[in-house]
Amino acid sequence: MPDRPGVDYVFGYGSLVALRTPLVVDGVSYPTVPGRLRGFGRCWGVAMNNWEAAPRKKHYLDRGTRRAPRVRIAFLDLEEKAGVAANGLAIPVDAAQLAAFDAREVNYERIEVSAALQPRLPGRVFVYRGTKEARARRYDEKSGTDICVSSEYVAAVRQAFADLAEGALAEFDLTTTALPFPRRDLVMVQPPVAAGDDPEP
Numbered sequence: 001m002p003d004r005p006g007v008d009y010v011f012g013y014g015s016l017v018a019l020r021t022p023l024v025v026d027g028v029s030y031p032t033v034p035g036r037l038r039g040f041g042r043c044w045g046v047a048m049n050n051w052e053a054a055p056r057k058k059h060y061l062d063r064g065t066r067r068a069p070r071v072r073i074a075f076l077d078l079e080e081k082a083g084v085a086a087n088g089l090a091i092p093v094d095a096a097q098l099a100a101f102d103a104r105e106v107n108y109e110r111i112e113v114s115a116a117l118q119p120r121l122p123g124r125v126f127v128y129r130g131t132k133e134a135r136a137r138r139y140d141e142k143s144g145t146d147i148c149v150s151s152e153y154v155a156a157v158r159q160a161f162a163d164l165a166e167g168a169l170a171e172f173d174l175t176t177t178a179l180p181f182p183r184r185d186l187v188m189v190q191p192p193v194a195a196g197d198d199p200e201p
Contacts, residue, residue, distance in 0.1 A: 008123045010101055011037055011113065013088035014076040015153065017160040023092035030092035034165055036085035037078070037127065038116045042176040045077030046107050046130035047138040047147060060150060060186040072137055072147040074181055075107065076157065077130040087171045089164060090121060098126070107134035148184040 007030050012019065023030045051070045053059040062069050078086065093101065102110060108128035117125045130138075138147070161169040 007092050007094065008098060009033070009090040009117075009121055009125045010093050010098070011035065011088055011090050011117060011125055011127045013037065013040075013042055013078060013086050013127070014157050015160065016091060017089045017164055018156065019091050020089070023094065023097070025094065032092065033090040033119070033121060034087070034168070035090050035121075036087050036118045037113060038085045038118060039080055039082060040078045040086045040113075040116070040127075041081035041084040042076050042086050042172075043079045044074045044149065044177065044180055045079060045138055046134035047072040047074045047140075048107055048134070049137060049143075049145075051145075058188065058190045060188055063185040063187050069184075069186075070145055071184070072140070072143065072145050073186070074138055074147055074149050075153065076176070077108075077135070077138075078127065084175055085118070086175045087161075087164075087168060090117065090125060092123075101128070107131060148182050148186075149179065150186040150188065151183040152186060152188065154179070154183060 007023065007025060010016065020032050022032060050060055050068055050073055059068050060073055061067060105128045107130060109131050110126050110128055112124055113127045114121075114125040137143075158169060158172070161172040
C-alpha cells in the first residue's frame, strides 16, 4: 500500500461502507481498506428530530403519504466495548474530502482512532460517533414522539456489508446490538445546500 504524507482515512461502520472509490493523489491510488475497530461495537444510539429538519434540510417522507412524519429517526453509532471489534471500511481522504464528511455527518463528531484500527494504516484514522445532542434525542422519551428507523437505511447498510466481503454481514450482526425500534418505510430527501446554509440533520 502506498505510504504518502497527507492521506488520512475515515473508518465507516455503517452506510459509509458503501463508499469504495479509491483516492488518487499525484497519480498514486490509495484504495479503501476493510478493517476492524478494536474496542468498539455498534448500537442504534443517535437520532434526529424529523420535524426540525424539514423541509429545507435533509429530512424523511413517509413513502405512502409523501409527508414528513413527526418522529425521531435513529441511526447507527459506536459504543466502547471491551473485547469487541466493529468491522467496516477505511476510506482514504484528503483535506477537502474530510471537510465534506464533517459537513455531512451532522449528528456525529469526528475523533481520531488510529491506534484502534486493524490493520494499521499510514496517516491518521478518524471515525464519526454520535454527538451528545444526537444521543440525547435517541433517549428523549419526554418529547412524546415515536422513534423508528428507516427501512431504506437498514437495507442499504446491510447490502453494503454483504458486498464488502464474504462473512462481513454476519460479523456486522455479531458486533451490532439488536434493532430496538420498528422500521418505517421512509424516503430520504436531501435538498442541495445553498451558500450560507448551515447543515442540519
